[in-house]
Amino acid sequence: MRSTLLPALCLASLVGTAAHAQETQVTVYGRLNVDIELVSGRISDTENPHVFRVNSNSSQFGIRGRESLGRDVTGIFQLESAVPMDTGGGTLARRDTFVGLESARWGTLRLGNFLSPYDDIHVIFGNAPTFTTSILSTAALWSQGALPKATGGFDEPLPNAVRWDSPNISGFNGSVQYSTRESENHAHVATLGAFYSRGSGQIGIAYERNSQVRGPGINDSAFSVAALYTFALADIGGVYERLSYDTPTGTLTRDFLGLGATVSVGPGVVYAFVGRAGDGKGSAAQGTRVGGLARGADTASTQYEISYSYSLSKRTIWYAGYTRLQNQSNASYTFAINPYPPAIGGKPEGVIVGLVHFF
Numbered sequence: 001m002r003s004t005l006l007p008a009l010c011l012a013s014l015v016g017t018a019a020h021a022q023e024t025q026v027t028v029y030g031r032l033n034v035d036i037e038l039v040s041g042r043i044s045d046t047e048n049p050h051v052f053r054v055n056s057n058s059s060q061f062g063i064r065g066r067e068s069l070g071r072d073v074t075g076i077f078q079l080e081s082a083v084p085m086d087t088g089g090g091t092l093a094r095r096d097t098f099v100g101l102e103s104a105r106w107g108t109l110r111l112g113n114f115l116s117p118y119d120d121i122h123v124i125f126g127n128a129p130t131f132t133t134s135i136l137s138t139a140a141l142w143s144q145g146a147l148p149k150a151t152g153g154f155d156e157p158l159p160n161a162v163r164w165d166s167p168n169i170s171g172f173n174g175s176v177q178y179s180t181r182e183s184e185n186h187a188h189v190a191t192l193g194a195f196y197s198r199g200s201g202q203i204g205i206a207y208e209r210n211s212q213v214r215g216p217g218i219n220d221s222a223f224s225v226a227a228l229y230t231f232a233l234a235d236i237g238g239v240y241e242r243l244s245y246d247t248p249t250g251t252l253t254r255d256f257l258g259l260g261a262t263v264s265v266g267p268g269v270v271y272a273f274v275g276r277a278g279d280g281k282g283s284a285a286q287g288t289r290v291g292g293l294a295r296g297a298d299t300a301s302t303q304y305e306i307s308y309s310y311s312l313s314k315r316t317i318w319y320a321g322y323t324r325l326q327n328q329s330n331a332s333y334t335f336a337i338n339p340y341p342p343a344i345g346g347k348p349e350g351v352i353v354g355l356v357h358f359f
Contacts (some may be wrong), residue, residue, distance in 0.1 A: 023187040028359075033057040034085045035134055039340050042347040044197040055338045056085035057134040057354065060095050061105040066102070076110075080157040095157060107166045107173075113159045117175035117193025118143070122155065124226040125237035125260050129309040129319070130273045135350045136321045137336040141277040141303050142241055142256055143222060144291045145336030149189065149213050152245060155336070158337045159190055165298045171198040187212040200230040220290075230329030235262040239275070245290045250283030254293050258303075268310035271321075276302045277333065292333030292342060301333045302326040315358045324349035 034056050042048045062080035069075050080095040092107075098112030126138040139155050139275050140143030147153030158179035166174045174194045181187035193206040203226070210220040226239040241256040258275030281293040288295040307321030325348050334342040335350070342348075 010348060017223070022063050024067040026063060027065060028063055030061040030083070030359050031059060031131075031356060032083070032085055032359075033059050033131065033133065033354060033356040035352050037135060037338075037350050037352045039135065039335075039348065039350035040139070040344075041340050041343060042349070043343045044345070051336070054086045054351075056083070056087075057337060057356075058095075058131070059083040059085045061090075064097070066104055069101075072103050072105055072275040076100050076102050076108070082167070092237065105169055107164060110163045110165075111218050112163075113157055114161060115155075115157050116161070116163070116177045116189070116191040116208060117165075118191050118206045118222065118224065120175070120193055120195065120241065121204050121206050121224045121226045124202055124204050124228045125258060127260070127271050127273060127305065127307065129262060129269045130307050130321060130354075131356065133337050134354060135335040135338055135340075135352055136305055136307055136323050138258065138260065138273050138275065138303065138305065139336040140323075140325055141275050141292075141333055142224070142239060142258060144243065144293065144333075144341075146334050146339045147291045149210060150346075152210075152214060152220060152293075154208055154210075154243070172196045181213060183212075185216045189213060201227070202229075203227045208265055214246075220245045222295055233263065236260075237262075244282075245284075245293075247284045247288050247290070249285035249288055252284040252288055252290055252293065252295050253282040254278060254280050254281055265308070268308050271305070271307045271309070273305040274302065276300065277331075287330075288338065289332075292327070294330050294332070294344075298328040299330045300328050301331040316356070317352070318355050320351075320353045322349070322351050 037053045040048050041308045060080055061083050064078040067075045077099045079093055079097050082091045082094040096114040098110040098114055100110035102108045122132050126132045127136050130136045143154040145155040161179040163177040177191040179189040188211050191208040195204040205225045207220045221244045224241040226271045228237040239258045243254045245252040256277045260273040263270045278300050280293050280299045284295045286296045303325050305323040309319035311317050327346055329345045332342040332344045334340050334348050340348040
């Protein structure tokens with residue numbers, strides 16, 4: 001009897017484990033996005049170094065899952081890693097990684113390392129056909145996307161974060177996120193976002209405050225509002241942003257306006273964008289600088305972009321494009337992704353052809 005009972009118990013244990021495993025839905029996914037680029041900087045009328053590059057653009061590999069916990073609550077998790085396709089290697093869990101709870105009634109709670117609601121503004125107006133990445137990213141001026149948090153940027157994943165997203169109520173949802181820097185001076189990042197989508201229109205508004213992230217007593221903030229409307233022939237999107245930085249000599253501020261259009265042309269999609277960051281203003285001393293932004297005259301910059309993307313299949317897309325940052329003589333902005341070394345008065349531009357595959 002004992003010889004027959006042990007196999008039976010083992011079988012029951014295996015069946016129970018398999019049944020439990022079936023309750024959790026796990027998905028393996030990824031995006032492999034690589035391009036070739038010819039970029040230059042036009043540092044001056046006589047100096048314009050050209051660089052040929054192969055770059056990986058936010059390529060990623062991830063695992064996500066969900067498990068029903070009953071009573072309209074689902075446990076969720078995601079572990080997403082960066083995959084540098086051009087050089088090899090990678091960093092485990094460098095991208096959006098979290099564990100949380102989801103409910104149609106109460107919304108979604110996440111804990112981990114991930115982007116904030118401020119980044120959700122980007123896809124409303126930005127270069128969605130080319131995945132808001134590469135040198136074509138429209139966050140070069142908006143949010144000072146080339147900068148990490150520690151030097152004044154507003155568009156990067158936030159560690160040690162807690163985020164709550166409300167349920168969708170008649171097209172409206174809101175988001176709140178808090179990220180502690182776990183430092184002695186209690187540095188943290190707080191973000192609020194509100195979004196509304198109905199019919200052919202979409203609008204979003206977000207505010208983010210970096211408290212003492214760049215140093216003790218230094219507080220920076222960003223406010224952005226964006227809208228997108230689908231017309232018969234094109235999607236038209238626009239954005240306004242104001243950045244404000246504390247400096248030792250006063251406040252440094254800057255306004256940004258951008259306009260983009262997505263149009264179907266033949267079998268593919270054309271995206272065109274123009275955005276202008278105005279002169280640095282405020283009470284800070286002349287010449288005070290945070291990233292590409294400086295206080296004073298001739299500190300504005302304009303980004304121009306045009307791209308074409310074409311789906312080879314449901315999972316494979318190729319794209320080509322051109323972008324240019326027209327820095328005035330005292331500005332030094334650069335590409336948000338795969339930046340070209342910034343130079344005051346430089347005019348980084350690039351031609352790009354890329355291929356992306358989803359799995």
